[in-house]
Amino acid sequence: MIEFRSVTKTFPDGTCAVDDFSLVIPARKTTVLVGSSGSGKTTLLRMINRMVEPTSGAVEIDGESVLDKDPVALRRSIGYVMQNSGLMPHFTVIDNVATVLRLNGTPRRDAHVRARELLDTVGLDQALADRYPSQLSGGQQQRVGVARGLAADPNILLMDEPFGAVDPIVRTELQQELLRLQRELDKTVVFVTHDIEEAFLLGDQIVILDKSARVVQKGSPEDILSAPADDFVAAFVGADRGKRALHLKQTPHGTLIVDADGRAQGTLVQSPASLLDAHPPRAADEVSVDARTAD
Numbered sequence: 001m002i003e004f005r006s007v008t009k010t011f012p013d014g015t016c017a018v019d020d021f022s023l024v025i026p027a028r029k030t031t032v033l034v035g036s037s038g039s040g041k042t043t044l045l046r047m048i049n050r051m052v053e054p055t056s057g058a059v060e061i062d063g064e065s066v067l068d069k070d071p072v073a074l075r076r077s078i079g080y081v082m083q084n085s086g087l088m089p090h091f092t093v094i095d096n097v098a099t100v101l102r103l104n105g106t107p108r109r110d111a112h113v114r115a116r117e118l119l120d121t122v123g124l125d126q127a128l129a130d131r132y133p134s135q136l137s138g139g140q141q142q143r144v145g146v147a148r149g150l151a152a153d154p155n156i157l158l159m160d161e162p163f164g165a166v167d168p169i170v171r172t173e174l175q176q177e178l179l180r181l182q183r184e185l186d187k188t189v190v191f192v193t194h195d196i197e198e199a200f201l202l203g204d205q206i207v208i209l210d211k212s213a214r215v216v217q218k219g220s221p222e223d224i225l226s227a228p229a230d231d232f233v234a235a236f237v238g239a240d241r242g243k244r245a246l247h248l249k250q251t252p253h254g255t256l257i258v259d260a261d262g263r264a265q266g267t268l269v270q271s272p273a274s275l276l277d278a279h280p281p282r283a284a285d286e287v288s289v290d291a292r293t294a295d
């Protein structure tokens, strides 16, 4: 478990990136920090591995302040994946993945064996092992970045907009891979994005941030969608528009589900009434219809 307690970060130029931020990040779940540019997401992430130190307050991992840990050892024990992969251009793929293991003292041969296993883990062809980063596509580079982040088998994986710079198709592929990896590896993942769709897809816990990392709302995707805390969140998650604003439409052949533009999104395969009879709701978010999507 990671915990922020009343954390503030003011940079030397006076910029207050984070103001009195508190949050519990549960172990073995994915927590997504989502907010617009400059809301302090990266600063929060970097305070976990001490790449940035708080001005006041505490960041704890399993009850121990990160400030009591050796910063280098701490950084090597936490996986970190950046937007532009952050690979070393003059290192081959295999050497990039093996870097942390080598720094931790693993002999070269063993580090390479483990690095090759990691290429499999992230779905990369072994044939790419001896290439340089510039000889890979953006999506492949991000996979190498993830493999490198996982190399030391960290309990915690920090991911800073890791799929921000790849095209939408590859992005969807990488998101699905991350969901698969998370099911297999069971890490504590802290993921930063400004994309609410990505947050809803990947997050067990979503934290919506405004300027200076003010927490506007936190909860599961269901919590947030069913009860947006205010107009800012409702607008941010698009609860009232597009494919999230769904209506039932009766047709001669059955009930359709249409979006805000009237486009068919799916069919109703079980009526809400029979669903409710079978499973009385405990919370508003459980009142849902079983829809077969059109695409």
Ligand SMILES: Nc1ncnc2c1ncn2[C@@H]1O[C@H](COP(=O)(O)OP(=O)(O)OP(=O)(O)O)[C@@H](O)[C@H]1O
Pocket (backbone or CB within 6 Å): 011, 012, 013, 015, 016, 017, 035, 036, 037, 038, 039, 040, 041, 042, 043, 044, 194
């Ligand atoms: N080293 C620094 N010195 C001064 N100000 C900084 C520094 N790093 C970040 N900031 C400022 O702190 C604020 C938060 O930055 P941060 O990078 O954490 O936001 P972010 O939400 O991750 O943004 P983005 O989505 O654009 O990456 C911004 O106003 C930024 O300009």
